[in-house]
Amino acid sequence: MNDVAEIYRRLKAALPPHPFTERDPYRVLTFAMLSTRTRDEVTLEVAARLWERYPDIASLARADPEEEVASVIRGVGFHRQKARNLVEAARLIMEVHGGRVPDNVDDLTSLPGVGRKVANVVLSTAFGRSVIAVDTHVHRISNRMGLVSTDNPRETEEALMRIVPPEIRADFNPTMVVFGRTICRPTRPRCHICPVADLCERRL
DNA sequence: AAAACGGGGGC
DNA sequence: GCCCCAGTTTT
Structure with missing residues (x-):
């Protein structure tokens, strides 16, 4: 076991x-x-409203981004821009991808507002692919613990793919998010209660 | 490589 | 009042 x-x-x-x-x-x-630069507790509440109002891609594709969606998702950061991106992405999925969310990184990142991180979340969480979504938590913790050593999130992903066992990759991000929010925080990490402090290069 | 987008919550 | 937050896009 590594x-x-x-x-x-x-x-x-x-x-x-x-x-x-x-x-x-x-x-x-x-x-x-919705979660981009927004805390997940807030995103959970906003997403519940979005899904109640627009239960599927087709209904979201028919929505008016400025008047309807922007109001429904108020609370998350960048909510006006996200409203436009959500509706445009839904319309592209309906018109270009047959109404199904794409299951490859190129088609996903061609959607407005979808970068590599969101694409990898979809691939790992919805489609069970063995990929690692690198966000600020994964990036910070991996470097802090000495698993990788780079400022470039893309290099972090490539390095992690070499050392994270395939069956762990899809769940690696959500695990690190919880860890990063509660213990291995950006500032004032709580090393005194950290379950892996003895494996960490930068424990306090 | 750096700036812009941006409302909400912790301290 | 200041800083950070499940990043993406544009310059």
Whole structure:
């Protein structure tokens, strides 16, 4: 068992699960798009309103982004821009992808508001692909613990793909998000209660 | 490589 | 009042 598998095992045993449990591609995609630069508790409330008002891609594609959607998703950051992106992405999925959320990184990142991180969240969470979504938590923690050493998130992803076992990759991001929010925080990390402090290069 | 987008919550 | 947050896009 290498270090990453041991770190993952201990964190899963010690931490609560990530609150997002949806697997439907539409819900995974819209949640991931809403979550950009927004805390997940806020995103969960906003996403629930979005799904109630627009239960599927077709209904979202018919919506008016400025008048309707922007008001429904108020609360998340960049909500006006996200409203436009959500509706335009839904329309592209209807017109170009046969109404199904794409299951490859190129088609996903061709959607407005979808970058590599969101694409990898969709691929791993909705489609079970063995990919790692690198966000600020994964990037910070991986470097802080000495698993990788780079300022470039894309290089972090490539390095992690070499050291994270395939069966762990899809759940790596949500595990690190919970870890990063509660213990391995950006500032004032709580190393005194960290389950993997003995494996960390920068424990306090 | 850096700036812009941006409302909400913690401290 | 200041800083950070499940990033993406444009310059």
